[in-house]
Amino acid sequence: MSARDAERAAGLAAALAHDVGKYLARIARNVPPGGDVPPALAAMLLADVFETHAGRPALARFDELAPDLAALTHDARLDEVRALLTTAASHERAARDGDPAALRALASLALAVESTLRALARDLRAGARP
Amino acid sequence: MTSQPRRAQRLRRPKLLIVDDGERYVELAHALLRDYDYATRCALPGPCWTCPERRGCKLTHAHDAREADEALARHPDVDVVLLDVAFDLPEARLLPSSEPDLERRRRLQGIAILAHLRRSRGDLPVVLMTSEEELAFEDAAEALAVDEFATLAGEAAFDARALSLLVERVLARRADAPEAGGYSWGHTPAMARLRRDATTLARTSLPMLLLGETGTGKSALAERVIHPATERKGPFVAVDLSALPETLVGAELFGTARGAFSGAVERAGRFERADGGTLLLDEIGNLSPEQQRMLLLVLQDGRITRLGESAARPVDVKVIAATNADLEASVRSGTFRADLYARLNPAAKLRLPPLRERIADLPELAASFVRKTFASGVDRALLARYLEAAGLDRQAGSALASAPHAELVIGRAPAAPTRGVVFVLARPSLTALEAHAWPGNVRELELLLKTAVVSALSDALAATEGQADATPPDSTRPASRRATGTTQQARIVPIPAKLVRELVAASWAPDAPRPKRGAESFEVRPGTTAHDVAVSLERQLYERLYGETSGDFEAMARRLLLGDATTNARRVRLRFNQLGLRARRKA
Ligand SMILES: Nc1ncnc2c1ncn2[C@@H]1O[C@H](COP(=O)(O)OP(=O)(O)OP(=O)(O)O)[C@@H](O)[C@H]1O
Ligand SMILES: [Mg+2]
Numbered sequence: 001m002s003a004r005d006a007e008r009a010a011g012l013a014a015a016l017a018h019d020v021g022k023y024l025a026r027i028a029r030n031v032p033p034g035g036d037v038p039p040a041l042a043a044m045l046l047a048d049v050f051e052t053h054a055g056r057p058a059l060a061r062f063d064e065l066a067p068d069l070a071a072l073t074h075d076a077r078l079d080e081v082r083a084l085l086t087t088a089a090s091h092e093r094a095a096r097d098g099d100p101a102a103l104r105a106l107a108s109l110a111l112a113v114e115s116t117l118r119a120l121a122r123d124l125r126a127g128a129r130p
Numbered sequence: 131m132t133s134q135p136r137r138a139q140r141l142r143r144p145k146l147l148i149v150d151d152g153e154r155y156v157e158l159a160h161a162l163l164r165d166y167d168y169a170t171r172c173a174l175p176g177p178c179w180t181c182p183e184r185r186g187c188k189l190t191h192a193h194d195a196r197e198a199d200e201a202l203a204r205h206p207d208v209d210v211v212l213l214d215v216a217f218d219l220p221e222a223r224l225l226p227s228s229e230p231d232l233e234r235r236r237r238l239q240g241i242a243i244l245a246h247l248r249r250s251r252g253d254l255p256v257v258l259m260t261s262e263e264e265l266a267f268e269d270a271a272e273a274l275a276v277d278e279f280a281t282l283a284g285e286a287a288f289d290a291r292a293l294s295l296l297v298e299r300v301l302a303r304r305a306d307a308p309e310a311g312g313y314s315w316g317h318t319p320a321m322a323r324l325r326r327d328a329t330t331l332a333r334t335s336l337p338m339l340l341l342g343e344t345g346t347g348k349s350a351l352a353e354r355v356i357h358p359a360t361e362r363k364g365p366f367v368a369v370d371l372s373a374l375p376e377t378l379v380g381a382e383l384f385g386t387a388r389g390a391f392s393g394a395v396e397r398a399g400r401f402e403r404a405d406g407g408t409l410l411l412d413e414i415g416n417l418s419p420e421q422q423r424m425l426l427l428v429l430q431d432g433r434i435t436r437l438g439e440s441a442a443r444p445v446d447v448k449v450i451a452a453t454n455a456d457l458e459a460s461v462r463s464g465t466f467r468a469d470l471y472a473r474l475n476p477a478a479k480l481r482l483p484p485l486r487e488r489i490a491d492l493p494e495l496a497a498s499f500v501r502k503t504f505a506s507g508v509d510r511a512l513l514a515r516y517l518e519a520a521g522l523d524r525q526a527g528s529a530l531a532s533a534p535h536a537e538l539v540i541g542r543a544p545a546a547p548t549r550g551v552v553f554v555l556a557r558p559s560l561t562a563l564e565a566h567a568w569p570g571n572v573r574e575l576e577l578l579l580k581t582a583v584v585s586a587l588s589d590a591l592a593a594t595e596g597q598a599d600a601t602p603p604d605s606t607r608p609a610s611r612r613a614t615g616t617t618q619q620a621r622i623v624p625i626p627a628k629l630v631r632e633l634v635a636a637s638w639a640p641d642a643p644r645p646k647r648g649a650e651s652f653e654v655r656p657g658t659t660a661h662d663v664a665v666s667l668e669r670q671l672y673e674r675l676y677g678e679t680s681g682d683f684e685a686m687a688r689r690l691l692l693g694d695a696t697t698n699a700r701r702v703r704l705r706f707n708q709l710g711l712r713a714r715r716k717a
Pocket of ligand 2: 348349350412
């Protein structure tokens with residue numbers, strides 16, 4: 001990869017870490033580990049996973065940014081994250097109906113997405129440094 | 131101030147300002163961080179979610195730079211700012227910038243807001259709600275690396291527990307920085323001892339007695355060190371007893387009942403206002419016998435009686451008494467009650483050394499005053515103007531604004547400073563400062579340095595603007611001036627040796643009326659000893675010589691003692707202090 005592409009890849013990964021990872025995890029982080037999602041947080045969690053980007057889900061934002069990055073670097077973690085986000089989408093109905101298990105699943109998926117994207121951003125940033 | 135309900139004072143909690151384009155951080159704080167107060171752009175106190183008047187209004191934290199300014203103007207007491215970095219806002223609401231890439235401007239708006247805040251608030255702690263991984267741009271990370279009061283939240287950005295720990299750490303760091311709350315300790319053993327004793331005694335309920343010449347930092351110690359160390363929730367209240375007419379002291383300290391004397395209104399005194407907190411009684415030696423009696427009563431049973439009232443009210447106040455007079459001598463001569471003196475815990479009195487006894491600390495104090503001068507206010511605006519005029523207000527090779535910064539270097543100029551302005555004080559100037567007697571102590575030093583750096587910078591600004599006027603307009607465009615070698619050179623501002631000499635020479639101007647010749651008088655009271663008489667006469671002699679020589683101890687030594695005047699000046703100065711005389715402060 002050229003230095004220019006490496007810089008671009010690092011920028012895209014940072015954007016993913018922010019727009020998808022951070023927005024997903026900021027509520028999930030506050031859920032007591034292994035416990036139910038407190039009612040005060042449930043609505044915020046749903047909004048962050050399914051409506052953050054002008055009413056669109058995190059998966060939509062991911063699909064805007066990821067292809068450009070995939071074109072620059074083949075990193076399996078991008079596929080992993082997409083699978084996690086698709087699983088999250090499959091829990092939407094139940095979670096919106098207040099099913100505690102679905103909400104718990106959303107919280108842990110969100111954390112997994114965030115830590116994977118953060119690690120990816122860190123690696124690509126390191127790769128872009130001269 | 132006085133109308134503030136007592137409960138509010140007791141519950142004062144750290145105040146946070148959230149600057150975020152969205153509502154999520156505020157909602158998170160709402161749900162999980164309820165131990166803090168929050169600054170909003172609304173006149174009503176308290177956080178939005180407890181607001182009884184909230185009728186469909188949106189949360190009123192700051193969503194952009196302009197709203198952050200509004201909130202800070204309304205709440206100058208904000209302790210920590212939580213600042214988001216990416217702001218998804220219409221272009222009109224972003225800060226103006228020469229950066230053409232709108233997406234990049236949005237992603238880094240928080241960094242621009244930080245630089246904007248820094249123009250007026252150099253040392254306000256800011257936590258950036260982001261992590262290195264999300265910062266898409268290296269130069270943003272560099273901007274942060276040089277800002278000692280900004281912290282990256284990292285993963286704590288959205289973990290409420292981790293975030294509150296981080297906020298606590300930021301607050302604590304501010305409290306025990308080398309200049310904790312703006313108090314410089316230096317490295318002399320006397321100050322180390324003072325620091326230890328002051329914080330230990332602060333935690334007790336006993337009164338504290340501070341002794342030291344004018345300007346040695348007694349009031350500052352009480353307010354910035356002792357009061358915070360008491361961990362009392364009430365306010366710090368100071369009263370300068372030498373500035374109040376004697377007839378008003380009682381009403382001011384203890385309050386009045388309606389009609390206590392003609393025109394008296396129902397009013398709480400300073401003791402009541404300091405309830406739950408700390409009261410500094412400055413120049414305690416000035417109290418009349420009746421006031422001394424009343425003060426003794428308060429110290430004995432923790433209750434005060436408003437003038438004109440008969441019922442006493444309980445008050446819980448940590449009392450700090452300060453003076454630059456010799457209280458023991460006043461006790462001996464009968465003007466200060468011995469039992470009151472004993473109540474002030476004289477065995478544990480703290481003595482603040484005069485600056486000349488801690489002259490090794492001068493460089494550190496000087497450096498801290500330079501930072502303090504440019505941390506806020508008009509002088510910070512002057513610094514920002516200079517950096518802009520010299521084309522130094524951007525980070526090297528970047529469109530990102532950098533925060534105004536100033537520091538002092540002693541000796542030679544650093545080869546290539548990369549940020550702010552470096553003031554250079556040459557060695558001989560330092561020597562001149564160290565040789566000065568500093569009768570006004572730290573206050574005099576602070577004033578002198580502030581004058582020196584502000585004049586040096588004003589001259590540099592005038593020269594830069596003069597140059598800009600003299601060249602054709604085209605070549606003065608910032609882009610062409612930016613980041614050249616000569617431009618970087620403008621970061622170094624020498625403090626001219628001549629300026630220092632002149633300031634030192636002008637620094638001591640006694641303002642108090644000189645004792646009239648032949649006016650020496652001595653009131654002989656019953657019980658006065660020959661020793662008292664001798665000391666009193668000696669004091670009058672010293673005082674007169676001090677006035678006549680404009681505070682020049684060497685000149686005094688020449689008139690008082692035989693032998694080398696330079697060596698003797700130390701003895702004269704020592705005796706001067708022993709006599710309880712004080713160097714008068716400059717007008
Ligand atoms: N150790 C210090 N660190 C920083 N600033 C100090 C220090 N000591 C004194 N100052 C500054 O010097 C000035 C004078 O200090 P302060 O008013 O506390 O002196 P003081 O002993 O109370 O004088 P006075 O007896 O005249 O009331 C203040 O501006 C204060 O901020
Ligand atoms: Mg004082």
